[in-house]
Amino acid sequence: MVLSQINQSAVNCINPHCQRPYPQPWGNKFCNSCGAPLQLLDRYYPIEPLGSGGFAQIYTVWDVKTQTEKVLKVLVEDSPKALELFIQEAEVLSNFHHPGVPKVDADGYFQISLTSPKPHQLACLVMEKINGHNLEEIRKKYPQGCPEDLVLNWFAQAVKILQELHKRHIIHRDIKPSNLMLRTPSPTAPLQAEQLVLIDFGGAKQFSGAILRSHSPSTRLFSSGYSPPEQITGGNVGPAADFYALGRTMIELLTGKYPQDLEDPITSELRWRNQCNINPRLADLLDEMIQTDVRSRPAHAAIIQKRLLKIVPVESKPGFFTQLQNTIIQTVTQFTQAVGNTTLFTVQAIFKFLLACLATIWAIILSSIGASLGTIAGFLLAYHTKLGAFVAEFISRQLPQLIPNLQPSNPKEILIYAVAGLGTAWGITLSGSFGQKRRFLISAFMGLIGYSSGWITWQFIKPHDSPEGLIAWMLVSISMLTLGLGLRSHYLAYAFITAFGSANIVAGLIHLGIKISFIHFSNPPSWLELLTYIAFLDFIAILISLCLGLSYYLIVPCLRWLGWR
Numbered sequence: 062m063v064l065s066q067i068n069q070s071a072v073n074c075i076n077p078h079c080q081r082p083y084p085q086p087w088g089n090k091f092c093n094s095c096g097a098p099l100q101l102l103d104r105y106y107p108i109e110p111l112g113s114g115g116f117a118q119i120y121t122v123w124d125v126k127t128q129t130e131k132v133l134k135v136l137v138e139d140s141p142k143a144l145e146l147f148i149q150e151a152e153v154l155s156n157f158h159h160p161g162v163p164k165v166d167a168d169g170y171f172q173i174s175l176t177s178p179k180p181h182q183l184a185c186l187v188m189e190k191i192n193g194h195n196l197e198e199i200r201k202k203y204p205q206g207c208p209e210d211l212v213l214n215w216f217a218q219a220v221k222i223l224q225e226l227h228k229r230h231i232i233h234r235d236i237k238p239s240n241l242m243l244r245t246p247s248p249t250a251p252l253q254a255e256q257l258v259l260i261d262f263g264g265a266k267q268f269s270g271a272i273l274r275s276h277s278p279s280t281r282l283f284s285s286g287y288s289p290p291e292q293i294t295g296g297n298v299g300p301a302a303d304f305y306a307l308g309r310t311m312i313e314l315l316t317g318k319y320p321q322d323l324e325d326p327i328t329s330e331l332r333w334r335n336q337c338n339i340n341p342r343l344a345d346l347l348d349e350m351i352q353t354d355v356r357s358r359p360a361h362a363a364i365i366q367k368r369l370l371k372i373v374p375v376e377s378k379p380g381f382f383t384q385l386q387n388t389i390i391q392t393v394t395q396f397t398q399a400v401g402n403t404t405l406f407t408v409q410a411i412f413k414f415l416l417a418c419l420a421t422i423w424a425i426i427l428s429s430i431g432a433s434l435g436t437i438a439g440f441l442l443a444y445h446t447k448l449g450a451f452v453a454e455f456i457s458r459q460l461p462q463l464i465p466n467l468q469p470s471n472p473k474e475i476l477i478y479a480v481a482g483l484g485t486a487w488g489i490t491l492s493g494s495f496g497q498k499r500r501f502l503i504s505a506f507m508g509l510i511g512y513s514s515g516w517i518t519w520q521f522i523k524p525h526d527s528p529e530g531l532i533a534w535m536l537v538s539i540s541m542l543t544l545g546l547g548l549r550s551h552y553l554a555y556a557f558i559t560a561f562g563s564a565n566i567v568a569g570l571i572h573l574g575i576k577i578s579f580i581h582f583s584n585p586p587s588w589l590e591l592l593t594y595i596a597f598l599d600f601i602a603i604l605i606s607l608c609l610g611l612s613y614y615l616i617v618p619c620l621r622w623l624g625w626r
Contacts, residue, residue: 072099073107075120075185077137078178083109095177102171105187107133116143116263122187124166132163132191136184144184146282150262151186153231161222161258164189191258193245196314197238206317206337213343215241216311217369218257223307224362226265227300234264234298236306237287238313268299286320290353301358304365308350315339326413327618328496328549329353342372353550420494421610425603428488432602435484436595439477449473460520475516477594478538482512485602486542494606495613498547507545511538528571535564539605546609551617551625555609558616562608563601 071084076097085092090100100106104126111119116138124131136147151170154163169187174180196215200207219241226233233240236259244256264282283293289305292298309320309331316323316336323331331351334344346368352358359365443449456472486508490501497504515538522530540560548555 071108073109073120074099075101075107075118075133075135075183076175076177077118077135077183078175095175097175097177098173101133101173101185101187102168105131105133113137116140116147121190124187130190131166132188134186134188139181146263147184147186149265153262153265154186154188157226157229157231159222159225160256161218161225162262163191163258163260191242191244191260193243193255193258195239195260196241196243196310199243200238200314200317204317207314209315209337209339209343212311212314213369213372215243215257215314216307217366219259219307219310220362220365220369222257222259223300223303224366227303227362230268232266232268232298232300233259233262233303233306234266234282234288234292235261235284236303236310237284238310241310266298289355291355299355300361301355304350304358304362305352308347312347312351327614329621330496330549340372342368346372417610417614420492421606421614424489424492424494424606424609427492428485428602428606429599431484431486431488431491432481432598433484433595435481435487436477436598437591438484439480440591440594442480443473443476449476452476460517475513478512478516479509481598482508482510482515482538482542484508485512485598485605486545488602489546489606489609492606495546495609496549498549500545500547504542504545504547508542511541511545514538514541528568532564532568535567535601536560539563539601542605543609548613551620554617554620554625555612558612559605559608562611563604566604566608 072087072089074082074085074092074095074097076082076092076095079092079095079097081094082092085094085099087106090098092099101122104124105122106125107120107122108130109121111121111132113119116136117134118137120133120135122131122133123129134147136143148170151165154165155167155169158164165186165188170185172182172184175183219236223233240259240261242258242260244258284306287306287309289298289302290296292302312323312331312333313320316333318333318336320331323333323336325332330353346359346365350358350365443452452475453472456475460472483505486504487501489495490497490499490504493499515534515536518537519530519534522533540556543556543559544552546555
């Protein structure tokens with residue numbers, strides 16, 4: 062565009078309260094309708110509105126001094142928070158020079174005085190105009206997801222931009238597809254690769270050290286689906302917050318689906334790997350970047366860059382199973398579009414309910430098997446090896462010294478309980494239900510310690526065959542076992558719900574007249590007594606799995622919906 066063409070154009074008034082902002086004659090210094098200035102700093106002429114974003118209205122302006130088009134952001138929101146975010150965007154962009162960030166003129170931030178409808182100041186920011194499309198617009202051209210090689214290129218460029226920002230202790234805090242633009246190559250360099258540009262620094266913040274501490278709720282800002290939990294709740298945020306948002310952005314580009322549509326309604330984790338065919342290393346990296354726990358994400362951009370160098374895109378041609386999967390997905394999509402949203406919601410609800418039932422039943426089966434095998438192994442250790450005699454002698458001698466006047470009943474039983482707890486925890490972990498990390502060693506250890514601690518607690522209750530002793534044993538042993546299962550969030554909630562839920566079920570059955578109590582072996586015990594013991598510990602394993610299922614699929618999602626994170 063040249064000046065002679067601009068002279069034939071009209072000017073747009075930037076007063077948000079102007080009744081007739083366009084057209085204003087070129088050359089006028091003030092708006093004919095509201096009297097607002099049209100020549101900003103005697104060099105910028107607003108030509109046309111480009112749209113609105115956040116608290117601002119965006120215009121294309123002509124810079125007489127440089128004879129180029131630029132972008133003008135005008136703050137239209139009249140609030141201290143909006144002004145604070147607007148000023149910090151101007152400060153960040155003015156002090157940062159990188160091809161991946163829009164440039165701001167030396168006098169790019171200024172305020173103009175308006176008199177209509179009342180005297181007030183209008184904040185303005187002039188910056189470089191990025192000609193091109195943002196990644197949200199590009200994603201819409203790929204309903205099934207963008208090609209992996211394109212996404213990898215954008216990913217690598219975004220990481221380099223973040224690395225430069227983080228070096229200067231700046232975090233963006235609002236990374237999403239609409240804030241990432243591809244700069245169209247200039248006519249003088251048509252073969253130049255498209256440059257990714259990060260825009261909208263209204264939420265950017267300076268941080269010291271590893272984190273930014275939010276002292277005031279006025280600075281809170283987040284975008285649903287992209288911002289990490291610590292940012293949404295107003296906690297301390299650091300570079301890892303940008304990595305989380307960038308990871309979710311890349312997943313959206315690869316799958317063609319918004320992050321909210323990929324979230325598991327129970328755990329809020331993204332279920333996205335089956336939506337596209339990509340390099341497993343890239344998938345692993347993205348999964349690490351979107352971890353809820355900040356410590357599980359990459360510590361800095363250099364780590365991400367190093368791993369990206371080792372990632373090569375998979376072949377664009379899908380394999381047989383991928384083609385089959387895509388065909389099935391397409392068929393199901395067409396079917397669901399035909400039956401309507403209400404029927405689809407009903408079918409999905411029934412399907413998820415059935416999956417929850419199957420997962421819980423699977424956990425019940427494996428935990429029962431684990432409890433049975435553990436009880437048998439504990440029985441053999443206690444009564445058919447020297448270990449049983451050693452443990453019995455040790456407990457009979459040491460426990461009364463720690464707790465005077467306490468005489469343990471049949472000390473060998475602690476081995477049976479301990480190994481049964483190990484087997485129960487092992488079975489639940491083997492099932493893979495309830496979103497565990499499947500830490501076999503830790504879960505088995507906690508099951509062993511939990512059941513042993515429960516047996517010691519039971520010794521305090523007199524008489525030993527009272528319901529109170531059984532309830533005390535369950536509260537101690539089940540809560541400790543649950544904490545060792547490697548559940549990904551709400552650990553204490555699961556432990557509390559599972560322990561108290563199981564104990565309340567047993568208490569209710571006892572209240573109804575059903576006799577449930579500890580099984581005591583005679584000396585020497587019979588195999589029939591062992592079967593009774595197996596049935597008792599299997600029953601406890603079933604209760605644990607059942608209460609874990611209720612808490613995982615029903616209670617904890619309700620807590621998460623109420624805002625408890």
